[in-house]
Amino acid sequence: MNTTSAISRRLVLGGTVGVLASPAIMGRAAAATRGVTDTEIVIGQMSDLSGVTAVQGVNNNNAMRLAFDEVNKAGGIHGRSIRFIVEDMEYIVPKAVQAMNKLLNRDNIFFALGNGGTPHNDAVMPSMFEKNVPNVFPLTCARSMYQPFNRLKFGQFSSYYDQMRAGVKYFVEQRGKKVVGVMYQDTDFGRDVQAGVVAQLQSMGLTLAAETAHRPTDTDFNAALARQKDAGCDLICMGTIVKDTSIILQTAHKMGWNVDFCGQFASYSTAVAEAPGEPAEGFFSMAPALYRYPDDPLPAVQAFGAKYRKTFGIDVNYLGEAGYTAATFTIAVLEKAGRDLTLDSFIGALESTKDWHDIFGGPALSMSPTNHHASSQSFLSVVKNRRWTPVMDAALSF
Numbered sequence: 001m002n003t004t005s006a007i008s009r010r011l012v013l014g015g016t017v018g019v020l021a022s023p024a025i026m027g028r029a030a031a032a033t034r035g036v037t038d039t040e041i042v043i044g045q046m047s048d049l050s051g052v053t054a055v056q057g058v059n060n061n062n063a064m065r066l067a068f069d070e071v072n073k074a075g076g077i078h079g080r081s082i083r084f085i086v087e088d089m090e091y092i093v094p095k096a097v098q099a100m101n102k103l104l105n106r107d108n109i110f111f112a113l114g115n116g117g118t119p120h121n122d123a124v125m126p127s128m129f130e131k132n133v134p135n136v137f138p139l140t141c142a143r144s145m146y147q148p149f150n151r152l153k154f155g156q157f158s159s160y161y162d163q164m165r166a167g168v169k170y171f172v173e174q175r176g177k178k179v180v181g182v183m184y185q186d187t188d189f190g191r192d193v194q195a196g197v198v199a200q201l202q203s204m205g206l207t208l209a210a211e212t213a214h215r216p217t218d219t220d221f222n223a224a225l226a227r228q229k230d231a232g233c234d235l236i237c238m239g240t241i242v243k244d245t246s247i248i249l250q251t252a253h254k255m256g257w258n259v260d261f262c263g264q265f266a267s268y269s270t271a272v273a274e275a276p277g278e279p280a281e282g283f284f285s286m287a288p289a290l291y292r293y294p295d296d297p298l299p300a301v302q303a304f305g306a307k308y309r310k311t312f313g314i315d316v317n318y319l320g321e322a323g324y325t326a327a328t329f330t331i332a333v334l335e336k337a338g339r340d341l342t343l344d345s346f347i348g349a350l351e352s353t354k355d356w357h358d359i360f361g362g363p364a365l366s367m368s369p370t371n372h373h374a375s376s377q378s379f380l381s382v383v384k385n386r387r388w389t390p391v392m393d394a395a396l397s398f
């Protein structure tokens with residue numbers, strides 16, 4: 001499958017495994033647990049497949065579908081196949097609401113996995129929770145994905161807030177940075193990044209030197225960078241994603257301003273590292289785990305990377321690896337929940353999963369009845385020769 005076919009308005013993965021149940025049996029199963037019949041489990045997702053973050057949404061979604069294809073071909077989960085229904089919301093909040101309404105009311109999903117975008121998730125979670133539909137491992141590191149605690153919220157990653165606190169602490173203590181600024185999208189996502197920067201500076205007796213906010217679609221950052229430069233910033237923390245990160249780095253390069261920039265999960269992308277003209281050389285980013293390139297020596301990583309490229313015609317990026325981790329974790333949880341699959345057994349299996357590891361050597365994922373945040377670890381990498389290189393293998397803390 002090529003990239004064009006992966007970017008579609010609506011993707012449905014699934015099939016029937018085993019002997020078909022009678023309509024009466026299927027009706028009773030559906031009545032007992034929404035999105036679960038005798039032969040299938042319906043999982044939904046709203047993702048950006050054609051908007052400003054499509055390079056992330058498509059890669060993440062591809063990897064999930066690869067994992068679900070694998071389990072379906074192997075016979076499903078306790079005799080049920082996974083039907084994965086994906087709606088393109090183009091990174092636009094009203095379209096995310098529309099997409100989730102369809103998934104909830106027409107597709108009758110059991111739960112959502114990998115929903116994209118911070119403001120988009122914040123907008124749809126109330127309607128999801130009204131129908132007792134869990135939001136599992138959304139593709140965002142916002143604290144609102146697991147705070148305040150809710151029985152139906154499950155977060156996969158260390159938060160933007162935590163990532164930036166750990167990053168600022170490292171740069172101040174280990175690299176002697178003293179004048180810190182922040183550039184961020186004026187969204188829930190960007191404000192979470194800004195809050196982490198401010199909180200860590202305050203805890204170290206420092207103040208924020210400059211801050212500039214912009215819309216996700218903005219493309220002119222000359223004035224914003226001039227403000228940061230006039231403030232004398234020696235470190236700029238970035239609440240940006242892919243396109244705006246690349247444009248900001250290109251603009252700074254054209255200005256001849258050699259200052260350190262540090263992003264987070266949303267900018268930890270090969271699309272940033274490989275941007276034309278190499279503006280990202282020396283760009284730092286925090287992330288919840290370390291990206292394993294397809295030529296990584298781990299055999300399981302190489303096999304996954306080769307299969308991904310053969311299937312989709314592109315190399316997997318970090319968001320793809322995160323998606324595969326989320327999907328394989330979910331498969332393990334569904335196996336653990338057993339044949340008698342209900343909302344309670346699914347949540348019980350999630351809450352009793354401890355020290356689960358993915359194939360990429362990422363941090364252990366654990367949850368409990370009082371903690372739905374699978375990992376709080378943060379790692380720092382830097383772009384060298386168009387590749388992400390770990391600054392250190394150990395996680396940073398604050």
